[in-house]
Amino acid sequence: MRKKDYYSILGVSRDATLEEIKKAYRRLALKYHPDRCQGDKEAEEKFKEITEAYSVLSDPRKRAEYDVRGATETINIGDIFEVFSTFFDTDFLRTQEGSYASDLRYILELDFEEALFGTTKELEFERLEVCNDCGGKGIESDSDAKVCTYCKGNGRIEVVRGFFYFSQSCPKCGGKGKFYKKCRKCRGRGRVVVERKLQVDIPAGVDSGTRLILEGEGEGGLYGRRGNLYVEINVRPHEKFVRKGYDIYSELEVELPFLVLGCETEVETVWGKKKVTIPPSTQPGSKVVIEGAGVEHGGRRGNHILIVKVRVPTMRELSEEEVELLGKLAELARKRSNNSGFFSRIKRRLFK
Numbered sequence: 001m002r003k004k005d006y007y008s009i010l011g012v013s014r015d016a017t018l019e020e021i022k023k024a025y026r027r028l029a030l031k032y033h034p035d036r037c038q039g040d041k042e043a044e045e046k047f048k049e050i051t052e053a054y055s056v057l058s059d060p061r062k063r064a065e066y067d068v069r070g071a072t073e074t075i076n077i078g079d080i081f082e083v084f085s086t087f088f089d090t091d092f093l094r095t096q097e098g099s100y101a102s103d104l105r106y107i108l109e110l111d112f113e114e115a116l117f118g119t120t121k122e123l124e125f126e127r128l129e130v131c132n133d134c135g136g137k138g139i140e141s142d143s144d145a146k147v148c149t150y151c152k153g154n155g156r157i158e159v160v161r162g163f164f165y166f167s168q169s170c171p172k173c174g175g176k177g178k179f180y181k182k183c184r185k186c187r188g189r190g191r192v193v194v195e196r197k198l199q200v201d202i203p204a205g206v207d208s209g210t211r212l213i214l215e216g217e218g219e220g221g222l223y224g225r226r227g228n229l230y231v232e233i234n235v236r237p238h239e240k241f242v243r244k245g246y247d248i249y250s251e252l253e254v255e256l257p258f259l260v261l262g263c264e265t266e267v268e269t270v271w272g273k274k275k276v277t278i279p280p281s282t283q284p285g286s287k288v289v290i291e292g293a294g295v296e297h298g299g300r301r302g303n304h305i306l307i308v309k310v311r312v313p314t315m316r317e318l319s320e321e322e323v324e325l326l327g328k329l330a331e332l333a334r335k336r337s338n339n340s341g342f343f344s345r346i347k348r349r350l351f352k
């Protein structure tokens with residue numbers, strides 16, 4: 001029989017502890033497991049090889065025998081998968097899936113007003129929860145387990161080597177004496193995906209980037225703890241209003257005569273219509289502040305800030321009288337600015 005170096009197959013030293021051997025096997029089995037490497041013949045061979053190495057080195061008697069004789073009883077492939085189903089059911093898949101309670105992230109889109117004034121939202125999401133049927137163990141109940149016929153449930157078998165009888169761990173059931181069926185509901189994973197609906201009160205004043213923490217609403221772990229749910233707010237932009245911190249900005253278009261002479265007007269804010277005064281000689285781009293019409297926070301409110309723009313009416317909108325008066329106004333402005341050359345040059349270029 002060709003000697004295989006089981007130690008180098010698992011990448012462990014000859015004096016490796018059982019823990020080290022288990023660890024090495026778990027790492028390699030994760031990498032080469034047929035479920036992960038479907039159709040990859042080389043990986044399948046590798047899996048069989050590391051599984052064989054593990055099943056020998058994890059059994060103290062087989063390992064001792066192997067160390068002395070450099071060989072052990074032949075293990076066929078059918079056995080390997082059976083031996084391994086035990087390890088697989090209880091440890092392997094759960095390691096693969098990640099059995100710890102993990103946090104979830106939920107992006108919640110809100111309208112501008114919903115973010116300002118607060119609202120109640122129903123969140124719908126999927127999360128992993130510990131399987132009710134098996135309590136997270138991943139296996140059917142003990143009474144459903146099939147007794148191993150090879151060792152008759154003892155977990156150990158006697159083998160003859162020359163003149164000696166050896167008692168060794170059963171290679172078929174891995175010493176457990178039984179074959180546990182994977183839990184039908186969770187397929188051995190210990191957790192199942194569950195739909196969750198949750199009513200959440202969104203407080204007033206949240207903004208894009210605000211993160212609400214709902215403790216214990218994340219995924220259930222196999223070790224009792226539950227992860228958290230992080231709700232991240234994303235506020236949809238408003239047609240007219242832009243929010244910066246606790247202040248709200250909007251544009252106010254005003255025609256020239258009102259900017260020059262000053263006026264009173266009404267503007268929309270999130271708190272309804274408000275009167276504002278545009279002082280005489282207001283320049284485009286200047287700001288008019290309406291105090292206390294911004295975002296409410298901790299019993300106070302930010303401001304609403306108007307950015308003044310000039311509204312230029314088109315010729316079509318204007319009455320004959322307005323055009324006539326604008327003409328007079330232009331004439332007077334030309335005289336005042338004493339810069340007739342500049343205006344006539346522009347006019348020539350535009351109308352030639």
Ligand SMILES: [Zn+2]
Nearest residue numbers: 148151170173
């Ligand atoms: Zn057995």
Ligand SMILES: [Zn+2]
Nearest residue numbers: 131134183186
């Ligand atoms: Zn289950």
